[in-house]
Amino acid sequence: MTHFANNKELSTPLATPRRDGWNLTRITNVRVVAQVFFLLLFLSFVILTTFANLDRLPRLRLWVSAFLQIDPLVSIATAVTTHTLYKGLLWSLVVLIPTFFLGRFFCNWVCPFGTVHQFVGRLSRPADPDKAIAANRYRSSQHVKYVLLTALLAAAAFGSLQIGWLDPVCLFYRSVSTALLPAPAMSLPDIFGGPRLYQGSLVIGAIVVALLAMNLVYPRFFCRVVCPLGALLGVLGRFAWWRIVRDPVACDGCNRCTLRCEGACDPHGSVRTAECLVCLNCIEDCPEGALRFGLFPSTEREVIGADIPRRKVVMGALAGVLFFPFARTSGSSTRNFSSQVIRPPGAVEELAFLSRCIQCDQCIRVCPTNVLQPAWFEAGLEGLWSPILNFRMGHCQLHCTACGHVCPTGAIEAISVEGKLGLGEAAAQGPVRIGTAHIDVGRCLPHSKNVACVVCQEVCPTSPKAIYTEPRRGGTGVPVEPREPDASTTELKVPWVDASLCIGCGICEKQCPVVGDRRAIYVTADGETRSMHQADPDRNRGMIATAAGSG
Amino acid sequence: MGGAANGGGCRHRTKPHMHKARMWRQRKSIETHGWVLMDDHLTRRECLKRSAGAVIASGVAVWGGIRLADDTTGSEIETVAPPPNFFGKIDFPTSNPRISVALGNEDQVGRLVRSAVSGLDPRAGIKRFISQGDVVLIKPNIGFDRPPYLGATTHPDIVRELVRLCFEAGARKVLVTDHPIESPQACFRRSLIHDAAEAEGATLLLPAPSHFATVAMRNRPPDRRRGEAIGHWPILHRPLAEANKVIGVAPIKDHNLCSASMNLKNWYGLLGGRRNQFHQVIHETISDLASMISPTLMIADATRVMMRSGPTGGRLSDVRPGGLLGRPAVIASVDSVACDAWCYERLLGRDPAKLTYLELAHAKIAAQVAGGWKRINEREWRTYDRLAQIAVQRL
Numbered sequence: 052m053t054h055f056a057n058n059k060e061l062s063t064p065l066a067t068p069r070r071d072g073w074n075l076t077r078i079t080n081v082r083v084v085a086q087v088f089f090l091l092l093f094l095s096f097v098i099l100t101t102f103a104n105l106d107r108l109p110r111l112r113l114w115v116s117a118f119l120q121i122d123p124l125v126s127i128a129t130a131v132t133t134h135t136l137y138k139g140l141l142w143s144l145v146v147l148i149p150t151f152f153l154g155r156f157f158c159n160w161v162c163p164f165g166t167v168h169q170f171v172g173r174l175s176r177p178a179d180p181d182k183a184i185a186a187n188r189y190r191s192s193q194h195v196k197y198v199l200l201t202a203l204l205a206a207a208a209f210g211s212l213q214i215g216w217l218d219p220v221c222l223f224y225r226s227v228s229t230a231l232l233p234a235p236a237m238s239l240p241d242i243f244g245g246p247r248l249y250q251g252s253l254v255i256g257a258i259v260v261a262l263l264a265m266n267l268v269y270p271r272f273f274c275r276v277v278c279p280l281g282a283l284l285g286v287l288g289r290f291a292w293w294r295i296v297r298d299p300v301a302c303d304g305c306n307r308c309t310l311r312c313e314g315a316c317d318p319h320g321s322v323r324t325a326e327c328l329v330c331l332n333c334i335e336d337c338p339e340g341a342l343r344f345g346l347f348p349s350t351e352r353e354v355i356g357a358d359i360p361r362r363k364v365v366m367g368a369l370a371g372v373l374f375f376p377f378a379r380t381s382g383s384s385t386r387n388f389s390s391q392v393i394r395p396p397g398a399v400e401e402l403a404f405l406s407r408c409i410q411c412d413q414c415i416r417v418c419p420t421n422v423l424q425p426a427w428f429e430a431g432l433e434g435l436w437s438p439i440l441n442f443r444m445g446h447c448q449l450h451c452t453a454c455g456h457v458c459p460t461g462a463i464e465a466i467s468v469e470g471k472l473g474l475g476e477a478a479a480q481g482p483v484r485i486g487t488a489h490i491d492v493g494r495c496l497p498h499s500k501n502v503a504c505v506v507c508q509e510v511c512p513t514s515p516k517a518i519y520t521e522p523r524r525g526g527t528g529v530p531v532e533p534r535e536p537d538a539s540t541t542e543l544k545v546p547w548v549d550a551s552l553c554i555g556c557g558i559c560e561k562q563c564p565v566v567g568d569r570r571a572i573y574v575t576a577d578g579e580t581r582s583m584h585q586a587d588p589d590r591n592r593g594m595i596a597t598a599a600g601s602g
Numbered sequence: 603m604g605g606a607a608n609g610g611g612c613r614h615r616t617k618p619h620m621h622k623a624r625m626w627r628q629r630k631s632i633e634t635h636g637w638v639l640m641d642d643h644l645t646r647r648e649c650l651k652r653s654a655g656a657v658i659a660s661g662v663a664v665w666g667g668i669r670l671a672d673d674t675t676g677s678e679i680e681t682v683a684p685p686p687n688f689f690g691k692i693d694f695p696t697s698n699p700r701i702s703v704a705l706g707n708e709d710q711v712g713r714l715v716r717s718a719v720s721g722l723d724p725r726a727g728i729k730r731f732i733s734q735g736d737v738v739l740i741k742p743n744i745g746f747d748r749p750p751y752l753g754a755t756t757h758p759d760i761v762r763e764l765v766r767l768c769f770e771a772g773a774r775k776v777l778v779t780d781h782p783i784e785s786p787q788a789c790f791r792r793s794l795i796h797d798a799a800e801a802e803g804a805t806l807l808l809p810a811p812s813h814f815a816t817v818a819m820r821n822r823p824p825d826r827r828r829g830e831a832i833g834h835w836p837i838l839h840r841p842l843a844e845a846n847k848v849i850g851v852a853p854i855k856d857h858n859l860c861s862a863s864m865n866l867k868n869w870y871g872l873l874g875g876r877r878n879q880f881h882q883v884i885h886e887t888i889s890d891l892a893s894m895i896s897p898t899l900m901i902a903d904a905t906r907v908m909m910r911s912g913p914t915g916g917r918l919s920d921v922r923p924g925g926l927l928g929r930p931a932v933i934a935s936v937d938s939v940a941c942d943a944w945c946y947e948r949l950l951g952r953d954p955a956k957l958t959y960l961e962l963a964h965a966k967i968a969a970q971v972a973g974g975w976k977r978i979n980e981r982e983w984r985t986y987d988r989l990a991q992i993a994v995q996r997l
Contacts, residue, residue, distance in 0.1 A: 126667070135672035147663050151656040290655030347649050399677040407675070461675040479822045551826075584679045584875075586814035586836035591875040 078331050086166040093118050093163035097227050102419035102453045116459040118220050119411050123147045124280040128214045129460050131207040132406035137461035154288035158274060158281050159313055159328035164219035165274050169313060172266040180310055186270050187312045189323055193275050196282035197359045198367035203279055205371025211378060211433055215410030217279050225436060228416035229425055230256030248444060250424050275315050285325035285357045295322050296348030301341035308333035308342055318342060325357035383431030385589035390575035392430045393440040393486045395423060396447060397455035397466040400582045407462035410436040414454035414463055420445030442557035442574055449512040486555030487578040488548050495571040497545040507559035507572045508546050517552035518559060520544035681818035681834055687896045688848040690976040692731055694936055698723055699993040700978060700986050701941050702934045706997035711759035711905055713997055718934035721993035731899045732847055734772035739845035740764055743852050743868050744780040744795055746914050747788045753906040753921040754914050756851045758798035760903050765802035777841045779807035780871045807841055814874040815839035819894055829962045831886035836874035853903040854945050856912030860884045861957055863913050864945050865900045865938040866892045889962035893970060896977050902933040902941060907949050925949030937978040939964050944983040
């Protein structure tokens with residue numbers, strides 16, 4: 052094979068790289084320990100993000116978002132869309148600054164998604180070392196990630212935050228919480244507290260499985276070709292002080308360095324620093340000790356910067372620029388909004404929401420009632436997998452504000468229970484309304500079937516109740532006797548909604564006994580307080596006059 | 603191979619003895635390997651460049667991050683204060699007529715405006731209201747895409763004459779605007795107000811999203827039980843902020859929901875957002891606007907009064923010149939509540955005591971007048987009749 056065209060005979064078989072036993076003096080073992088630690092930490096944070104845990108350990112709120120907060124793409128992209136950095140996002144400096152000196156160390160030392168890719172890639176590495184080496188050669192397709200990054204940042208410049216589709220931390224968080232974790236909950240309901248249901252979880256799960264499966268044909272396909280965070284770190288690592296450097300005199304061209312190269316950065320030739328994931332496998336594998344991770348090595352034999360074809364990057368930017376009007380022209384986030392897009396309490400106004408939500412779905416994970424669901428196209432293409440409430444799944448618990456407290460980007464504000472209910476200091480503002488309930492009098496049992504019911508009135512949690520009842524009257528003003536057997540002694544009450552008191556929590560819809568395609572009482576986004584005072588009529592969804600002036 | 607680049611680094615920067623050492627190493631390399639070994643060390647220039655690059659990038663990241671850090675989401679909407687008291691800016695003699703009616707013929711609309719205005723102050727006329735260098739906002743009712751003869755919009759000749767009067771009094775700029783329900787361009791054109799205003803040199807302002815601002819009328823939620831409707835709400839703020847004098851020019855119309863659209867209802871056209879919800883609390887809203895906006899002068903257009911099918915009408919038979927007066931009329935006033943009561947009774951033949959928003963507006967303005975606002979507010983127009991403060995001129 053051409054890879055071994057060098058004049059030297061190989062003294063040891065290629066398939067078994069030199070190993071001195073498993074001990075922590077080897078840097079790659081330290082790396083594996085770090086990777087496993089961060090992966091387990093990440094999974095623990097996801098698993099721990101439940102209402103019960105955060106209620107018991109409020110300090111946990113500060114930690115569960117850690118991986119999303121140290122993600123530099125999240126902080127840089129939200130800074131581009133909002134011109135601010137929300138709360139913990141400053142922690143991304145913890146990753147950003149070392150990147151300036153060490154390169155893409157995050158990818159192969161910290162990133163939990165990267166670790167899983169490395170694991171799957173390792174399992175599927177070809178037995179034939181020639182094939183394994185060929186698979187780890189740099190390929191020009193690796194520049195695709197820079198094009199994607201450009202497109203995402205260009206869209207962000209207009210206020211449309213789409214990094215959540217592909218950012219590894221967001222993508223992995225979303226996949227674990229809405230597609231992977233529900234599986235054990237389904238099989239072991241006693242341990243996991245019953246099944247959690249998520250609409251569209253099949254697609255979310257299929258995407259993550261497909262990305263992992265890509266490792267079979269293209270090792271670390273996601274990290275090398277797709278990952279916009281990796282692209283960002285590759286660009287930012289341009290000035291890195293420490294880099295992989297090869298001594299061409301010592302090197303005998305055996306290509307062993309490429310056998311386990313994670314980034315496909317060509318350590319055997321001109322090292323591509325922007326592609327190097329700092330896995331350090333090459334150093335360990337080199338039988339001649341020709342490779343080292345050196346401070347201020349010469350740049351003579353390396354490809355500095357990222358391989359960014361200018362024309363393609365311009366096309367990427369253009370795609371991002373065009374995405375914005377194309378996505379917004381449907382009006383699905385403004386005038387043509389779907390009344391089903393009911394956002395969690397504390398969510399900011401829709402366009403501001405779209406400039407902050409990274410679709411990590413942490414709010415969906417923490418929601419105690421399962422009412423929060425990853426949107427499909429209800430909120431438009433931009434709102435894919437953003438949180439919306441589905442009252443067939445659950446309802447918004449009156450004294451819960453957990454979603455806002457775990458949101459890493461402020462798409463949902465961290466409001467207090469008093470703030471949500473409009474008590475205490477928030478009394479002047481009134482309660483946070485996420486929507487308004489409506490009665491379908493054609494299907495409601497007392498209204499249309501002469502059957503006693505009013506479950507909705509019973510469960511309505513506001514005080515005074517937003518759902519009240521009146522004795523049912525005929526045209527003459529005389530109460531009509533219910534026709535239900537043995538109910539003639541009970542007065543038939545019919546429910547009505549006082550829109551000025553309704554906060555849209557949806558417990559009425561959840562509990563309504565009239566099932567089928569739609570309940571006899573249902574909540575729409577009308578009257579939501581988050582968009583009440585927008586000067587732009589398209590963004591002003593207010594419906595109820597008594598609520599209109601509040602604030 | 604790398605010799606050129608290496609040499610490039612040392613030709614200018616390297617001291618002679620270092621250069622010598624490098625040459626020696628190269629020679630040795632040739633002896634050992636048969637080819638030139640590149641220098642494994644960074645050139646000084648490259649080293650400095652990279653050190654500076656990483657350090658500066660870190661510094662920028664820390665500085666930028668701390669600068670951008672913000673615990674809030676910016677979801678608090680910026681509000682503006684309610685517009686100032688435009689009537690308070692003029693000195694109106696208490697003994698002057700408060701309502702001035704001019705009656706004439708259909709071809710005398712311009713003269714009717716002049717007569718009505720001068721009826722309020724026979725000596726100063728328009729100069730009582732408009733001074734040299736003023737920026738005047740004229741707010742006609744251009745709410746619908748209707749031709750002028752149907753009476754749904756302000757008569758264009760009244761706007762024309764008012765713009766003339768303002769410029770005669772020395773106004774620097776005259777703005778004409780409204781926020782119609784239908785397309786502003788279509789409404790402004792069809793009502794002929796576009797042509798009339800432009801011909802006289804006024805600035806027509808087509809409402810754009812940037813012209814609106816959320817006004818904080820109250821810093822608490824409105825209380826329905828106290829007849830309140832507006833807390834924070836977007837209004838067409840830009841022209842109100844630019845002008846220092848405001849003239850309302852409202853046609854007198856029947857209105858299905860609130861009985862009549864006159865001087866006070868005209869301010870509804872300044873509301874932005876989804877204002878249709880205010881129809882649920884129309885009287886509260888009109889009276890809130892009446893207490894928020896205090897114009898310099900009001901002109902009621904009774905050249906053709908829509909007697910029924912309001913506020914849009916659509917048939918000539920719905921319209922009657924001067925309403926029950928039978929002749930085209932223009933009414934100038936400084937007291938919108940009294941003027942509306944007069945118009946309601948004399949033009950539409952209805953009982954002002956039964957008009958809820960008049961009652962609410964009177965109460966709200968009275969509270970402000972008591973609080974030191976310079977404003978005139980008389981619910982019972984007959985008071986002015988007794989005091990001979992209603993001037994009537996027949997042309």
